Amino acid sequence: xxxxxTMALAGNPNAGKTTxxxxxTGARQHVGNYPGITVDYKEGHFTRKxxxxxxxxxxxxxxxxxxxxxxxxxxxxxTGRKPDVVINIVDASNLERNLYxxxxxxxxxxxxxxALNMIDVAxxxxxxxxxxxxxxxxxxxxxxxxxxxxxxxxxxxxxALDVSSSDRIWSPKDISYGEDLDEVLMELDSIISTAxxxxxxYPPHFTAIKYLEHDDQVLTQGQKADSIVAQxxxxxxxxxxxxxxxxxxxxxEAIIADHRYGFIKSIIRQGVQTHxxxxxxxxxxxxxxxxxxxRLIGPVVMLAILFGLYQFTFSWSELPVSWMGSLFGWxxxxxxTSLPDGPVKSMLISGVIDGVGGVLGxxxxxxxxxxxxxxxxxxxxxxxxxFMMDRVFRTFGLHGSSVMPFIVSGGIAGGCAVPxxxxxxTLRSPKERIATLLTVPFMNCGAKVPVLxxxxxxxxxxHKALYMFLFTMLAWLVALLVAKFLRMxxxxxxxxPFVMELPPYRFPTLRGxxxxxxxxxxxxxxxxxxxxxxxxxxxxALMTYPGLPxxxxxxxxxxxxxxxxxxxxxxxxxxxxxxxGTGELSEKGQQLQEELTAIxxxxxxxxxxxxxxxxxxxxLEPVSSLAGFDWRTNIALLGGFAAKEVIISxxxxxxxxxxxxxxxxxxxxxxxxxxxxxxxxVAVAVLIFIMFxxxxxxxxxxxxxxxxxxxxxxxxxxFNTVFAFLASLAVFQIGSILG
Amino acid sequence: MIEINxxxxxxxxxxTIKAVKVSGELGxxxxxxxxxxxxxxxxxxxxxxxxxxxxxxxxxxxxLRNNEADYIVVEVTEEG
Numbered sequence: 001x002x003x004x005x006t007m008a009l010a011g012n013p014n015a016g017k018t019t020x021x022x023x024x025t026g027a028r029q030h031v032g033n034y035p036g037i038t039v040d041y042k043e044g045h046f047t048r049k050x051x052x053x054x055x056x057x058x059x060x061x062x063x064x065x066x067x068x069x070x071x072x073x074x075x076x077x078x079t080g081r082k083p084d085v086v087i088n089i090v091d092a093s094n095l096e097r098n099l100y101x102x103x104x105x106x107x108x109x110x111x112x113x114x115a116l117n118m119i120d121v122a123x124x125x126x127x128x129x130x131x132x133x134x135x136x137x138x139x140x141x142x143x144x145x146x147x148x149x150x151x152x153x154x155x156x157x158x159x160a161l162d163v164s165s166s167d168r169i170w171s172p173k174d175i176s177y178g179e180d181l182d183e184v185l186m187e188l189d190s191i192i193s194t195a196x197x198x199x200x201x202y203p204p205h206f207t208a209i210k211y212l213e214h215d216d217q218v219l220t221q222g223q224k225a226d227s228i229v230a231q232x233x234x235x236x237x238x239x240x241x242x243x244x245x246x247x248x249x250x251x252x253e254a255i256i257a258d259h260r261y262g263f264i265k266s267i268i269r270q271g272v273q274t275h276x277x278x279x280x281x282x283x284x285x286x287x288x289x290x291x292x293x294x295r296l297i298g299p300v301v302m303l304a305i306l307f308g309l310y311q312f313t314f315s316w317s318e319l320p321v322s323w324m325g326s327l328f329g330w331x332x333x334x335x336x337t338s339l340p341d342g343p344v345k346s347m348l349i350s351g352v353i354d355g356v357g358g359v360l361g362x363x364x365x366x367x368x369x370x371x372x373x374x375x376x377x378x379x380x381x382x383x384x385x386x387f388m389m390d391r392v393f394r395t396f397g398l399h400g401s402s403v404m405p406f407i408v409s410g411g412i413a414g415g416c417a418v419p420x421x422x423x424x425x426t427l428r429s430p431k432e433r434i435a436t437l438l439t440v441p442f443m444n445c446g447a448k449v450p451v452l453x454x455x456x457x458x459x460x461x462x463h464k465a466l467y468m469f470l471f472t473m474l475a476w477l478v479a480l481l482v483a484k485f486l487r488m489x490x491x492x493x494x495x496x497p498f499v500m501e502l503p504p505y506r507f508p509t510l511r512g513x514x515x516x517x518x519x520x521x522x523x524x525x526x527x528x529x530x531x532x533x534x535x536x537x538x539x540x541a542l543m544t545y546p547g548l549p550x551x552x553x554x555x556x557x558x559x560x561x562x563x564x565x566x567x568x569x570x571x572x573x574x575x576x577x578x579x580x581g582t583g584e585l586s587e588k589g590q591q592l593q594e595e596l597t598a599i600x601x602x603x604x605x606x607x608x609x610x611x612x613x614x615x616x617x618x619x620l621e622p623v624s625s626l627a628g629f630d631w632r633t634n635i636a637l638l639g640g641f642a643a644k645e646v647i648i649s650x651x652x653x654x655x656x657x658x659x660x661x662x663x664x665x666x667x668x669x670x671x672x673x674x675x676x677x678x679x680x681x682v683a684v685a686v687l688i689f690i691m692f693x694x695x696x697x698x699x700x701x702x703x704x705x706x707x708x709x710x711x712x713x714x715x716x717x718x719f720n721t722v723f724a725f726l727a728s729l730a731v732f733q734i735g736s737i738l739g
Numbered sequence: 740m741i742e743i744n745x746x747x748x749x750x751x752x753x754x755t756i757k758a759v760k761v762s763g764e765l766g767x768x769x770x771x772x773x774x775x776x777x778x779x780x781x782x783x784x785x786x787x788x789x790x791x792x793x794x795x796x797x798x799x800x801x802x803l804r805n806n807e808a809d810y811i812v813v814e815v816t817e818e819g
Binding site: 062063065067093094096097100125127213214249250251253254257258261262265286289290293294295296298299387388390391392394400496497498499500501502504 | 758759760762764765766767768769770771772773774775776777778783784785786787788789790791793795796797798799800801802803804807
């Protein structure tokens with residue numbers, strides 16, 4: 001017995017691949033209902049019959065061509081790593097289309113087991129699939145399963161293990177492509193076999209078919225391997241293509257596809273599939289679509305659903321958010337009373353608790369939002385949104401599938417641009433992809449939402465939901481216009497196909513939703529716990545050091561002494577006692593306290609201004625004040641280059657340092673409203689800058705990775721910041737004129 | 740029996756695909772989803788702005804844009 005058996009899981013998108021993967025490995029991973037949601041292949045381990053098994057979840061594909069990243073990833077895995085068994089998961093309720101991929105696995109000659117999934121769904125639709133007949137006709141094991149409930153899965157693994165341990169030699173299955181092509185294929189086969197052309201990677205017949213299909217990846221590999229043979233093959237194909245086009249008006253690839261489907265149809269007609277009742281019957285899913293994608297009702301329902309998501313998120317999470325606020329407030333006061341004054345206490349309160357608390361405080365809100373998005377995603381509704389929105393997106397040079405990255409990034413406020421940028425991999429045209437990944441960071445991600453909530457809550461408290469909605473719409477508008485601009489300038493080019501599947505509506509499972517919600521929330525928390533903690537401390541240091549020079553400290557100390565001496569001894573003692581928690585303050589005592597506090601504020605204000613961050617902020621103020629930002633805001637915005645989560649904590653730190661008294665109940669929002677530098681117009685200008693300026697570091701790194709060059713990452717940082725500044729400048733200037 | 744362009748088909752109209760006259764990526768995307776000669780299709784509906792179009796094919800639902808539907812010739816029984 002082998003040490004570890006390697007298995008690969010392959011199949012169409014929405015065939016239940018990820019569900020089966022989770023069932024087998026118990027992996028906490030995303031179950032999507034959108035074509036191509038799992039782009040990276042994921043690995044899991046499990047043991048059956050004392051046999052260790054490594055299972056790889058390949059991205060969902062419809063075919064084995066080389067058009068999308070998913071297909072190339074799958075194909076390279078199968079030909080390069082050569083797994084012991086490939087489990088091809090096939091949707092029994094959509095057998096014909098699913099078997100198209102199977103025919104290509106057969107041609108590749110990979111050791112195959114078919115998992116005939118969703119036999120229950122098929123049965124409900126009156127479709128009966130006879131697995132044993134399919135097994136007999138294809139000559140490979142076929143096991144009916146229900147991935148959702150786990151039924152049949154043990155048998156599937158048993159059969160797969162049998163295949164992996166058998167000595168059967170897997171020869172590619174040849175399908176007839178009609179007289180004309182079969183003759184050509186035979187000639188190509190012999191050329192390829194004699195020259196051992198690419199035979200280490202692909203079986204000769206597979207290479208021949210790929211040449212006829214004009215597969216770019218194989219053509220390139222061929223050129224590299226042996227340019228003389230490649231030339232010879234290409235020449236032959238050229239002649240055949242011309243001949244076919246002239247005589248029959250068809251392309252060779254069309255004939256190949258037709259015959260593959262012909263092969264599938266002939267198998268299905270031999271008693272594999274029987275219909276119990278009329279196939280034209282409307283399924284529940286279609287009935288729902290009659291309403292939800294109706295040309296008039298559909299968009300209204302869509303807007304209502306998206307708006308409902310807001311109400312759900314913001315009103316339901318209000319209470320848990322306030323609990324988190326009190327928790328961190330309490331932690332701050334505990335540290336305040338139990339530690340002596342000094343840099344450690346200052347760092348713990350201003351750096352750690354305020355910084356991390358500012359981020360974690362919004363965890364409940366983000367969980368509610370992710371839960372809502374997961375419902376839309378897992379039910380299949382997001383694909384309908386793509387369908388309804390494609391016409392609009394195409395107008396801006398994007399693709400209906402751009403909806404997904406946009407929504408994940410925060411199109412329905414509260415996502416994250418990092419998975420959003422990664423989700424653009426499902427887009428096939430490089431130009432639409434780059435346009436999408438450059439504009440998704442404009443969306444209101446989970447880190448920007450707290451800033452929006454804070455400022456909207458502080459300055460527009462009476463219309464919170466409305467303003468949130470308006471700012472989300474603004475993000476969309478700006479992102480789309482910028483996309484159009486990019487597609488007309490640096491990213492000119494044709495539109496890519498929109499041939500897409502609308503998966504049947506499925507009732508999301510609670511387990512799936514919870515895994516999904518928890519995964520994204522955990523990502524957010526991890527970011528808060530690690531990156532943000534580090535940045536928070538660094539920023540605290542930047543804002544604390546070098547501190548005030550001794551000469552200035554002496555001036556403040558002298559001021560304090562003067563004030564203290566202007567009051568009688570008894571009042572001073574009263575204040576000391578009060579600080580230790582005993583005794584009420586008299587009117588005079590309060591007066592003394594206020595005067596001393598004013599001096600403390602002045603001192604820490606001067607200290608912050610003298611710090612490294614303060615110097616940078618002050619240096620930028622002459623320019624930034626044109627858009628209404630003072631030096632404190634500048635410090636927070638500088639922090640936001642690293643991560644948007646830092647903006648709130650930095651503002652918090654900046655303002656709590658300006659007010660020595662650590663008062664937990666006094667929220668940052670209230671502090672800002674009281675600050676003379678702030679008003680509604682400044683709030684809007686700041687919000688607009690935060691929404692559109694340079695993406696956070698993590699996103700920038702993802703952009704570089706996904707776009708394949710740092711050029712786009714730098715472009716995104718520079719372009720976005722200039723754009724955002726001009727936009728907020730316009731808002732502030734026009735807003736100030738209009739009053 | 741007449742042959743028309745998929746774009747011209749009306750909602751709920753059914754027909755059989757006669758030809759897919761396009762090669763390259765678009766051609767392959769169309770074919771791999773089962774839109775090949777001999778396949779029966781029914782127009783399920785259109786998006787709010789009349790584009791893209793949703794079809795019922797082999798028990799599933801597919802969508803494609805009007806300018807992509809232009810390449811697909813369909814045989815229908817009567818004028819919709």
